[in-house]
Amino acid sequence: MKIAILPGDGIGPEITAEAVKVLNALGLKFEMETAPVGGAAYEASGHPLPEATLNLAKSADAILFGAVGDWKYDTLDRPLRPEQAILGLRKALGLFANFRPAICYEQLVSASSLKPELVAGLDILIIRELTGDIYFGQPRGKRTATDGHFPGTEEAFDTMRYSKPEIERIARVAFEAARKRNKKVTSVDKANVLETFQFWKDVVTEVHKDYPDVALDHMYVDNAAMQLVKAPKAFDVIVTGNMFGDILSDEASMLTGSIGMLPSASLNDKKQGLYEPSHGSAPDIAGKGVANPLATILSAAMMLRFSLGQPEAADRIETAVKAVLAQGLRTPDIYSEGTTKVGTREMGDAVVKALK
């Protein structure tokens, strides 16, 4: 089991160190190798995704990724910015399926921005297509408009597109995932306005014929955004395109209390995956030892389950996380009166202890 550890920038190294500590405490044999990525890699070698890092990622069964980015790189040319490392890894490894579970832990119900009765017991899974859609569609760019409302003026444009195989494979991932859960998939689209998403809806409906045991419904993205805050527990698995998934998964993350709790997985068709917390590099708290490492630790659990074939070890980590929350330990982002405030390292140590 070879794991590439890419800590990245900001709080990335702090939270990744805690996840590595937890992995090492499982008593399993891993080969782990660390490499720089993002701003750290740019500083070291002039590129956010150096060839050596990419080769390590390609050769590993799984990648544990911290986070990348810092405001100080905002003036760099786009291909040199830290965030390009993630896009580069997704593309090079064909990581098309992004899993973002949104689980509201019993002990954190009061940290949610919604009423406790709306989120208590929440356990939904958002599956976002990750390599297509308007984020990657060509052509894109800037030009002088030849038509539209203001011909002769400067304009910018992107292209929304999805091929049938791209939609089919993400739909299959969603139906398979739902089979292991509550057997319900909601496909989110904008079929009333966009050709791309009418096609999406038609293809998902066709694929559904192979999964008669799973219920399928379709929802427009504007309604889905509303339902996520009105009745989030009505969902089981949501499957959607790259841009809608980007927005809805962040919305869903807030239902759970803190973005510091949310893991994610991005998988290719060989089950090789990149595992990372859903949040960014949090430059505002980097180096202070206060970042919540649980999203990264839970990402390591997803890695054990999806890419390394170790579901029992994944369960052990998730149970340990619930145990430390039950003990009342909280990093500042999830702290409330009556609980015990701890730092990044103490939280990692507590999870290790709870494993035993």
Ligand code: NAD
């Ligand atoms: P962010 O997720 O880094 O931070 C948003 C807020 O959440 C901040 O107040 C931060 O302190 C807090 N936060 C995030 N993670 C936390 C944790 N584990 N514990 C406690 N608090 C936490 O988003 P941002 O501020 O918009 O972006 C910062 C940088 O991260 C930018 O450069 C952005 O491009 C980058 N980014 C990277 C990724 C990634 O690596 N996958 C994702 C999103 C943003």
